[in-house]
Amino acid sequence: MKVRLQLTAILLTITGIFVASNIYTLIPIYENVSQTLQINENHAVLAGSLFSLFYAIGLLCFGPASDQFGRRNIIIAGMFASIFSTLMVGMADGAIGLSAARSLQGLTLGSFAPAAFALAFDLYSERKRTLLLAFINTGFLLAGIIGQLLSSTITAFSVWNAVYYFYAMCYFILFLCCALILPASKLPLRENRSALSIMTSLLKDATILKCYGITFTLLFSFVSLYDAIGRFFSGSPEQLFHLRTVGLTGAILSLFTGKMIEKFSVERTLFTGLVISICSLISMSIFHGLIALMVLSILFVASISLLIPTIITLIGNLGGSHRAKALTLYSFILLTGASIASPVVLLLNFQHVLLLLIGLFLMNLILGFLLTQELGQRHSAKLNG
Template identity: 30%
Template sequence: MLFPTRARAGSAPAAQPAHAPFAATLVTFVATALLATGQLYGVIPLLGAMGREWHAPASALTWMASAFGLGYAAGFLVFGPLSDRFGRRPIIVTGIAATAVTTALVALSSGLGMAIALRVLQGVTTAAFAPVAFTYIAERAEPRHRPTLLSAVIGAFLASAVFGQLAAQGIAAVAGWRAVFTVFAVAFALVAAALRRVMLPGRPATTGSPLDAYRAMPGLLANRRLIPLYLATPVVLGSFVALYTGLALTGAAGGAAALLTLRAAALPAILAIPFVTPVLQRVPGARRATGAMTLSAVSAALIGLTHPGTLGLALLLNAFVAGVGLTAPALIETIGGRAGAARGTAVSLFTFILFVGASVGPQVAGALSAHGLSVLAYVLAALLALGATLTLTARR
């Protein structure tokens, strides 16, 4: 790992660091976010080809997705606190460079067991980006650009559900499933180089023991100003993944092509989020989170109540996704602002809980989809309403 060097004794104090360049940071962080979370979804179109090659049942192949998700969530608890100790840029650049290697190794898998183990490792190294990137933006971006950057990165995480599958489908159709991971490995190497060039160097946020960040976790989880926000967090991506999984399991969206079309139909909302967020910047983060979760809750309830056709469903999904995309940066802003010097650790906990919720989402959909999309939509609406209530209490 690349560690920052210590200042020489007697040297002049370092000048106040400049703000991160807006356009370059936006492009590189969005590209990295699409690649990173795209690994969770990109394997889905490849499961059939993998199963045929390894003669494995579909039930076993689903672990190719779950294994990455487990490693991804666990890695958040490692890299965010480490970035408090060693600095943001060294952690992100080293982690993404390592991801280029772990992604290439998946392409060399000789069997399903080996591939699952490598997918866990790939998830862990990929996790170096998200929590540290959020903290870096909060610390180094110009204040007026922070909401836009946060929203753009969150939007890229959501858009990766479409990007990852489309990219994997296209590459696999031409060169096979192993080529997908090879191409992604090259892409990770390129963005690692870009991140090293674009991100500002900086001294570590803390100078104590690396364990200090982990010792701060119990206190953060017991902080009465943070508890409601952390409790509301799993609903954000959990509801997003559950609803789209439910669309597939219930057949309400039609076939696979129709489902992919509906996912793509939500892209206008995702693309609009970075432009809308600066307009809402004057509204306190907890209040924005309450309003955004309420928007998603109402949209989910209307999906269950109205049984809309394809066009109506696409419109309601846009509103639902807009709510999700606006909630996450508002929660990051609020949690980071209330965590003080433990900002990196607090954001890591947020990201961990966020993606644990995403991992639980398919299980919720699997348990409720047998009763139809309406029942699932009503349950998600209730959970989102509960989340909105929690963020409302956090304002106090």
């Protein structure tokens, strides 16, 4: 069983990377797609936006579904459906076909994250679970680079359709691996209330709501910063690529989140991540050189990589028997933040983006302080009760 749990952790991490990579596959090949299909480039951009919308809908739908049908079954069924939806993207022959296929692909791939997070809580002890969540979320961050790099490289040596044939083949292999390796977990007790009613009650919980407030800013800030660097960096394309790639090495810190939570508590780990992010953003507003941006981007990515598994741990614990639905809302809010980041950045210059992010993380610091007080009160009430 121990070996199977280790294989499950590796499989969930790899699957997470390949699922999240498809969020970004169209970005570097908009021009190739529009030329091949003889459509306006805006239609290709629209297909990417529809993917994000239906991915978010999938997150909301499949978390509650995993409570009813089982985490393992939802992941396996989602990977199977993703094979065909991804093939459909590669076979699209016009703007409507591309938009419809990307929408369906987003919906099917949205089945993975909430079921995978809930499965981690079902199968692993707190320390091992935090490490697994850190691995999965590190994979999500790396997917921002890997997805674009794979699609641009494959398109350079072949045609853009080959990108999606490649991913369909990967999803077929992952489907087989999931069917063979993933263990089943115990289903939660059936509720008389609807999933919508439970999610509404979770959003009314002031403590969980503060966690969601912080959640919204995490991928929003990550995407905003990297988008702003891409738009305003004055160096060569090679320097820009190195800057983006070097920054992602900060994701390594997420691997130590479990040990930090165990040694220092979840609250102190949260504050450590917030302080690192604020210091790195303030420093970026002062120092604009290539080396400075490289070092500071490593620190900023490290803070995000530390905060994401910490927030997941908090939400999973606070969600209790409703953790799958609580984590579904987490995934939806996280992606919503990422989706609106680019349109917001278009309206601002680099310095204003940094000021916005500094303001958001100062707000997070206040939310973290209030969150710590409420967690302390809950702990005291539990001891006295």
